[in-house]
Amino acid sequence: MESLGVLLLHPMNAYLEQELDRRFRLIRLWDAPPGADARAAFLRANAAAIRAVVGNAGYNADAALIDALPALEIVASFSVGIDRVDLAKCRDRGIRVTNTPDVLTDDVADLAVGLAIAALRKIPQADRYVRAGLWKAKGDYTLTTRFSGKRVAILGLGRIGLAVAKRAEAFDCSISYHSRSQKPFPNYRFFTNVVDLAANCDVLIVACLLNAETHHIVSREVIHALGPEGVLINIGRGAHVDEPELVSALLEKRLGAAGLDVFEHEPFPPEQLLGLDNVVLVPHVGSDTEETCKAMADLVLQNLEAHALNKPLLTPVI
């Protein structure tokens, strides 16, 4: 298996990198000298050896990279979302693609609910307030609204959406959702229209995959329907949300609050959000726990090993 040349696109995880190095022939894309030309030369020099690419949410096998790698057989993504993999091109070339479903479901759902409580109850704001030495009198208080019993709406009722629903139910939240088709959960109210979904909830959680149909699914209209008491939680992809609209809605208080793990141009969240008290901002940490990253890495490694041994892939997308 040392003969399987694997191109790792970014230093995404130390354990993953160490194991790729140990089990395969690892080529690190960031070893290329800086500049587009140098990078292209680096890829040409290594192209014959590269049969596998390991990418993640932020850095993945796009058309240009796939074109530069004629020997490419498999893309094993260290993520469940593969919106940055050019699937059409992979299909054309017969390139297999794997991702990391299930192992990260709990972490992402935990964070979604954690962000919702943090946003509604202003937990990070309380922490900043105390650390700044501003808590001077016991009588000072900031009123925030209860999380339990809120109407929770979920965009996408896949693995992550369902895990969010299960947690929210324990807080006596009612659950509604929108997805491509209705699911067999009679206790969860299905909406065919995202604006109606937003109009009938208190907290909207984005948990669907990103593709052409779901790009900017949280539009100006949806944000308007969510309203000045509404809360948006995004644990999907930044591109699910019309970010400039979101920013102006928050600044103008047309949207109540937001908890955001993802942004359109990571690692650059919109400047204007950085001073707001009604948002919680975290740097794409949805599945970033020791336990889950190890499980994700193991899945990537197992998929690559299976491919190298001509065995069935564990979690193929195509």
Added chain:
Amino acid sequence: MRPPPPPSDERPLVLLAQPLFPDFAAALASRFRFALAADADAADAAEGRVLLVGLKPVTDEHLAGLPALELVAGISVGVDHVDLAACRRRGLSVTNAGAAFAVDSADYAVGLLIAVLRQVAAADAYVRGGRWPADGDYPLTTKVSGKRVGIVGLGNIGSRVARRLAAFGCAVSYHSRSPKPSSPYTFVPTLLDLAVGSDVLVLSCALTDETKHMANREVMEALGKDGVLINVGRGGLVDEPELVSCLRDGALGGAGLDVYANEPAVPPELFGMDNVVLSDHRAVITPESMRGVLEVITANLDAFFSGRPLVSPVQL
């Protein structure tokens, strides 16, 4: 709809240990006639059967000089600031906020737990400080789902915390004065054993002479270097200097605190720690809890004045 005040003032007299919060006064004024006990005229002091207390300490001195007093009604769930022994000696009943604050307390405990384990507050500060482009990805944290959670006190708050965390796949055990046979969770006979077998300890019990400083060095060391302490009860449940030293030494992994020994003073050494989430005793400061406690107070006063059983009596 509240009835309008009757023409001749037939509203029952309620003495106040301290001025009411304005919203409380507004909500209750049509039903009850309030007089500050310290300024009460002779007639009111002699007549007053109820003393409605706030958050300031209530001592035997406050109770003396009120010969008709029968009930001390509180607006909080904690009554550790009331001299309960004096109330017992004087044959008084005491009521608290009952379950009015339980939901918000439980939600907040869970919110703090997730915020500590996943470092939500620290990661938020990281983003606001421009460190994401500058310093790269935030370091890995630890998974919430599946953690072993030990709840201290399985009352109104603790039982709600348990139900919520069970939905995250957490294994829930508890310690309390006595086991609750109807509870699906595992009872652990000592706090130390609970700490040994837990990744997270949630304090949600009353502060009494028995529970004061129950979270001491031994308990925190048993919780361990990866263990997390969440306190939404009272600051006095924790030996605070030991907490600071355990966190500083790495003997305890992290803490989420809404309450402290000497509010609003917070040990400044905590301000530099990313594994701690600090909050200003706001767990129950929601309009929903405020409405809830007003309902409980009104219900207790109504019950008292019509000779019916009190709604949320405290066992003395």
